[in-house]
Amino acid sequence: MGKLKENLAKKIPDWRYSYRQLIDEKGDHVTSNVTIEKAFSGMRGVKGMICDTSSVTADAGLHVRGHHILDLVHIKPEEVLYLMLVGELPNNEELEDLQKCLHSRSEVPQYVWDVLNSMPKDSHPMTMFNTAILSMQKESKFAEAYDLVISKNDYWESTLTDGLNIIAKLPAIAAAIYRLRFDKGERLEHAGSQDWSESFLQMMGFEESEDMLKMMQLYLMLHCDHEGGNVSTFSALTVNSALSDPYYSLSAGLNGLAGPLHGLANQNNLKFVLDIVDHFKGVPSDEELKAFAWDRLNSGKVIPGYGHAVLRCPDPRFTAFMGFGKDHISDSEVFDVVTKLFDIIPDVLKEHGKAKNPWPNVDAASGSLLHYYGLKEFEFYTVLFSMSRSLGIVSQVVLARAMGLPLTRPKSLTFDALNQL
Numbered sequence: 414m415g416k417l418k419e420n421l422a423k424k425i426p427d428w429r430y431s432y433r434q435l436i437d438e439k440g441d442h443v444t445s446n447v448t449i450e451k452a453f454s455g456m457r458g459v460k461g462m463i464c465d466t467s468s469v470t471a472d473a474g475l476h477v478r479g480h481h482i483l484d485l486v487h488i489k490p491e492e493v494l495y496l497m498l499v500g501e502l503p504n505n506e507e508l509e510d511l512q513k514c515l516h517s518r519s520e521v522p523q524y525v526w527d528v529l530n531s532m533p534k535d536s537h538p539m540t541m542f543n544t545a546i547l548s549m550q551k552e553s554k555f556a557e558a559y560d561l562v563i564s565k566n567d568y569w570e571s572t573l574t575d576g577l578n579i580i581a582k583l584p585a586i587a588a589a590i591y592r593l594r595f596d597k598g599e600r601l602e603h604a605g606s607q608d609w610s611e612s613f614l615q616m617m618g619f620e621e622s623e624d625m626l627k628m629m630q631l632y633l634m635l636h637c638d639h640e641g642g643n644v645s646t647f648s649a650l651t652v653n654s655a656l657s658d659p660y661y662s663l664s665a666g667l668n669g670l671a672g673p674l675h676g677l678a679n680q681n682n683l684k685f686v687l688d689i690v691d692h693f694k695g696v697p698s699d700e701e702l703k704a705f706a707w708d709r710l711n712s713g714k715v716i717p718g719y720g721h722a723v724l725r726c727p728d729p730r731f732t733a734f735m736g737f738g739k740d741h742i743s744d745s746e747v748f749d750v751v752t753k754l755f756d757i758i759p760d761v762l763k764e765h766g767k768a769k770n771p772w773p774n775v776d777a778a779s780g781s782l783l784h785y786y787g788l789k790e791f792e793f794y795t796v797l798f799s800m801s802r803s804l805g806i807v808s809q810v811v812l813a814r815a816m817g818l819p820l821t822r823p824k825s826l827t828f829d830a831l832n833q834l
C-alpha cells in the first residue's frame with residue numbers, strides 16, 4: 414500500500430482532532446430543520462451526515478476534495494482515488510506506487526470464476542458483479558482483525574487493505590463478466606499493464622486504441638463519487654457503520670446503483686436513444702423528437718438521464734462527456750441524437766412540470782461514447798459506473814472508520830406519531 418497508506422496515516426491524526434474540535438465547539442449548531450414533508454420525501458436536503466471526499470452544489474455539481482470535476486478531466490481513476498483518500502493529488506511516484514500496489518493484488522480467486530460460471534446465462538451483469546464481490550468476503554482482513562479485537566483506532570487500516578484488494582480485482586472481474594455474459598470467448602488474463610483502465614480494456618478484448626483508453630479513463634474517473642447521500646454510497650456507508658466489512662458494504666451499495674432511478678439509468682438512456690434512432694431510421698427532426706419524448710412521458714415513464722435529486726443545472730459530468738464526444742466523435746447518429754436531446758428535453762420537462770431539475774445528469778451522454786467505441790452491450794454499462802463508484806465508496810468507508818463514525822441509526826416515526834405532532 415506504500416505511499417498512499419503512509420500519507421493517509423500522516424493526515425488522520427489532524428483530521429481526528431479537527432472533527433473532535435468541531436463537535437466540541439459547534440456540536441449544537443442546527444444544520445437543517447426536518448419537517449413532516451421531508452420525512453415523506455426521501456429526506457431530501459436533510460443535512461444529517463458527513464462526507465469529505467466530495468461535495469455537490471445545485472448550481473455547479475461535483476467537487477472532489479474541493480476541485481471542480483471539470484478541472485479533473487485529465488486525471489486517471491487511480492489519481493482520483495488517491496485524491497479522495499489523502500486529500501491531495503499524487504505526484505508521479507505516488508501514482509506509480511499505487512498502480513503497482515493495485516496490480517500486485519489483482520489476481521482473482523478461482524472460486525469467483527466458478528461462481529460466475531455457475532450463474533444463469535441471462536443474469537444481469539450487475540447481479541454477477543455484486544455477487545462476485547460478495548463471494549470474496551471470506552478474504553476480508555477487516556473481519557479477521559475485528560475478530561482479533563484490534564483497537565478501534567486501527568480499523569481504517571484493514572478497511573483500506575480490503576478496499577484496495579477489491580478495487581485491484583474489479584477490472585478482471587468486470588472484464589470476465591463482459592466476455593462470459595456477451596459470448597466474447599474465453600476469459601483473458603492480465604496482459605501486464607499497470608494502468609487500471611488499460612488492463613481492463615485489454616482483458617475485455619478491445620484492440621489497443623489511445624482514444625478509447627482516454628474515454629475509459631474519463632468514464633472511470635467521472636463516476637467516482639457524488640457526496641455521501643446518494644443511494645449507493647449511503648447504503649454502503651450504512652452497512653459499513655455496523656462494522657460489516659468492505660466486501661459486504663460495497664456489494665450492498667452497488668445493489669442500489671443497479672436501480673433505474675440511479676446507475677441503471679445509463680443503460681436505459683442508451684436504450685432510449687437507440688429506440689429513437691431505430692424508430693426514425695436515423696436522427697429525427699426537433700418536432701419528431703419532442704413528440705417521441707411526450708409519448709414516453711404520457712405512458713408514465715421517466716426520461717432516463719434527465720433530472721436529479723440535488724443538481725439544478727446540466728451535470729458537469731455530462732458536460733465533460735459531451736466535450737469529449739465533440740472532440741473525438743464524428744459521424745455517429747447515436748451521438749447526434751444525444752446532442753439533440755439536450756436541446757429538446759429540458760423544455761419538454763419544464764412544460765411537463767414535474768421534474769424539479771429538467772437538465773441532463775451523468776447518464777445522458779456516457780452510453781453514446783461507449784457505443785461509439787464498440788462497447789454496445791448497454792446492459793453492461795452500470796458495471797462500469799460501479800467500478801468507478803467503488804473508488805468513492807471505498808474512500809468513504811475508510812475515512813468513516815478512520816474518524817470512528819458511529820452506527821447509522823436515524824429515527825423513524827409511525828404515521829400516527831407524525832399525525833399527532
Ligand code: CMX
Binds near residue numbers: 676720721767774775
Ligand atoms: N422524467 C420524467 N419525470 C421525471 C424526471 C424525468 N427525467 N425526473 C423527475 N421526474 C418526476 C419524478 O418522477 C417525480 O414524479 P412524481 O411526483 O410523479 O413521483 C417528479 O418529477 C419530482 O421528482 P424530482 O423531485 O424532480 O426528482 P427526484 O429527486 O425525486 O428524483 C431522479 C431524481 C434522478 C430519480 C429523477 O429525476 C429521475 O427519475 N430521472 C430519470 C432517471 C435518471 O436519470 N436517474 C439517474 C440519476 C443520476 C444517477 O444517480 O446516476
